[in-house]
Amino acid sequence: MRGGPRGSSNYCPIILEDRRQSDGPRPFRSLDSCFTHEGFLRMVKEEWKGLGEAQFTDKLKAMIVPLERWHKDNFRDMDKKIMKFEEEIKKINDMVGDGVYDGTMEARRKALVTCCEKWYxxxxLHWKQMSRSRHAKDIDKNTRYFHNLAFARRRxxxxxxxxxxxxxxxxxxxxKIAIRDFYKNLYHQEESPLVGFRDGLVEMIGEDDALALEVQPNPKEIKEAVWDCESCQVPGSDGYNMNFxxxxxxxxxxxxTAAVMDFFP
Incomplete structure (x- = not known):
């Protein structure tokens, strides 16, 4: 157990490490934090166009490799990057404390603080998304903290x-008896009428309605359905969430859009 960097908070996190063996390679997950990088969307756009006329699902699978490579090149060791910025900021603060100060040094300090805040x-965003994963929930579901949350909700x-x-x-x-009797009376039925299919319960729809049910959705309808989904929900089996x-x-x-429409035969 060790203390982590305080950063912009008033408290230091406590990091508890164990010696569990690795569970194998980590599955791919699209990370919302990548969108904070200026070059991420440009890379995605170039890679997507380079895949040509492949199917939508095939393109998503092919995108996994460049996405993982980009994340490894740009977002690996976030703690080390933050620590490096903090060390440089501390050096400048020490120099200012010793009486060494000029406009260039102040501009340098502001740039370092801005970069450090971006990484924070x-x-x-990274840990907020990771906290929603099923793996994290399954690990912590038996801890005292989560039991206290369950008891508080029950209260x-x-x-x-x-x-x-x-x-x-x-x-x-x-x-309990009053609530049970209320719903028992609400949904109580004296007798169930016997209704057959020949008594008009099922009617055949018209030809126009039948054709309308088989019409493929247009791009506007598909986009509305996608935008109705929660952006930061847990990624599916392919690793992509709706925000991506x-x-x-x-x-x-x-x-x-064309690739999405090709997904519907």
Whole structure:
């Protein structure tokens, strides 16, 4: 166990390390923090166009290799990059404390602080996305912290008092009986009518309606369906989340739309 860098916070994180064996290669995940880099979308656009007329799913699979390579070249060892900026900022602060100061040094310090803040934002986005992964949830689901969260939610959802026929009831057993009887009466049915398929329950739709059900969705309808999805949800089996799809749709434009439409035979 060791303390981590404080950064822009007032507290230092505690890092607990164990000696578990590696679970093998990590699966690919599209990371939202990559979009904070100026050259990421440009790289994605160039790689996507270079794949030509391949199918949409095939393009996504082929994009995994350049995305992993780009992330390794630009986002590897974020902690070391942040530490390097902090060390340079500390050197300048020490020089200012010793009386050495000029405009160039101040401009250098501001540039270092800006870069350091960018990397802190990227790191925060990275760990926020990682915290939503199923793997992280499965590891921590039996810890005392998550049990306390579950107990707190249970307390908040608890019904301590109930108004029944103008009387305030606090007895938990009577509250349960009242709730059960309410829904029992609400969904109670004296007898079930016997309705057959020949009694008009099922009607054949017209030819126009049948053809309308088989019409392929247009780009506008597909885009509306994509934009209705949560951007930062956990990535699917292919490793891409909806934020990646939306950003590529905006930046790549017609080439990306055409590939999506080809996905629908």
């Amino acid at each position: 934002v990227r790191k925060e 908040n959802n608890r019904i301590d008092a109930f108004l029944i026929n103008g009387r305030l009831i606090r007895n938990q057993a009577r509250i 799809i939306k950003r590529c749709w905006i930046e790549i434009g017609s080439d990306f």
